[in-house]
Amino acid sequence: MTKQKNYNKTLIACYLGFVTQAISANFTPLLFLTFKNTYGIGLEKIALIPLVFYLTQLLIDLAATRFVDKIGYRTCVVSSQILSAVGLVLMAILPEVLPVPFMGILIAVVLYAMGSGLIEVLVSPIVEACPFENKDGMMSLLHSFYCWGAVGVILGSTIFFTVFGLTNWKILTLIWALVPLYNAFNFISCPIERLVEDGESMNTSQLLRLPLFWLLILLMICSGASEASMAQWASAFTESAMGVSKTVGDLAGPCLFAVFMGISRILYGKMSEKLDLTKAMLACGILCVICYLTASLSSIPIIGLTGCALCGASVGIMWPGTISISSQKCPRGGTAMFAFLALAGDLGATVSPTIVGNVSNMFGGNLKIGLCIATAFPLMLILGLIILNQKFNRLSK
Structure with a gap:
């Protein structure tokens, strides 16, 4: 007897994928003044951080039209979680070890922006390919998790900084990195179908x-x-x-x-x-x-x-x-x-x-x-x- 595929596991992985994207997009802007005060980075350089983030996403979106079908959905979506986790971890490490802290921040931003771009390209078609009824409703509910992720990041970070202080921002960065790290294992094992058959x-x-x-x-x-x-x-x-x-x-x-x-x-x-x-x-x-x-x-x-x-x-x-x-x-x-x-x-x-x-x-x-x-x-x-x-x-x- 063939074991029935658990597409709810796929759905949960995709929900957490959008939460990961919300962390990538909304956490670092909360640290802009901290970067300025800690590393002496000017506001004109800090303004480049969101620009680099979104430009990297755009380039990944464009490149994905070429490589996703060749490499496969699973490899790409697992990579999206790993890149997001590594980028967040390096955000806490590289500014301290590189001679130019700002370069460390940008390297980290590029990595988790690559993960974020892949999430955006892949998660919607993965859900669309699942044999769910009411696809419109499923898609709307899926994208709501970006919103709740954004609210969670802003509220959670504000509470953390209030209780433990801004000086412990690196610890919180590592905590947020656990979300995509955990979700990588979800995507490794959940069922993923092709959106359109070959050819x-x-x-x-x-x-x-x-x-x-x-x-x-x-x-x-x-x-x-x-x-x-x-x-x-x-x-x-x-x-x-x-x-x-x-x-x-x-x-x-x-x-x-x-x-x-x-x-x-x-x-x-x-x-x-x-x-x-x-x-x-x-x-x-x-x-x-x-x-x-x-x-x-x-x-x-x-x-x-x-x-x-x-x-x-x-x-x-x-x-x-x-x-x-x-x-x-x-x-x-x-x-x-x-x-x-x-x-x-x-x-x-x-x-x-x-x-x-x-x-x-x-x-x-x-x-x-x-x-x-x-x-x-x-x-x-x-x-x-x-x-x-x-x-x-x-x-x-």
Whole structure:
């Protein structure tokens, strides 16, 4: 008798994969001032850390279109966890042993960013390939674990630093590294299926000639941009709008944003069988526009903060929803499609906060004007969804 495969183990491994990505993306920014004070690193150099992180992710997303199918999902996803763990461990070690501490930090960032990029490319198709019912809901629930991971990292780190002090940050870094290290063993033993059988998936050139593919890329860029424009500036917006400390700003801004984003993904995961995904995303796009306008135009701080928090709910299903729509509309897209979608989402998430910051600087550091300009991203998402619904309402064969 053939032993039944335990796909729930695969699901748990993928959940922890997104928690690992949340650790990689959200922990090091909490240490920026610590790096400045401990190693004498200037803020202009510290600003390179997130840039290096996201550029490395983008390069891995692009490269993954070439090597993932050749090497295999399991090898790549286990490597993603090992790279993430090694990067975090080296974050605690290299700045102390290298003559230039900043170079040690960058080496560590590149390593865990490579792991993070692989996670982003691989985890969604691994879940999509599992024989689960209600794939839309599963995808939304899966991506909610990035939100809960982000909340856990911010809250857990804040509590740790309050109790044990910032001087013990290396110990906490090693503790966070245990998550991907443990999860590597999960991915070694869990069942992993192929998304598309050999010879049936579209190659890169076929995808690039498909008009539908470029529309899906646009949706993904707008999804990443709509999420990151508010998420990356939530702390600064809360501090400036409400006049609170950085600690309170971190908790009230990014944490509230992530909580509402996670809640929306869980709710859609539970209700997805009763909802039309495209219509749900359209509603979320409209809500996102309202939230950006509320945050940027309101003169009452608490209303502005409410707009910031509810923006998390509005962007919650955009990223996983676009992935689900892509799987439905382009079922032969394969790994290359998922890699390009990850690349597009990361591109939107990398460029949009920079646009917000630059526009704000043009108007004397007025962050509200920058966020008002960011309303263009959910508006473009709405337009893309309308075109998708009218022009590509049938599944691509």
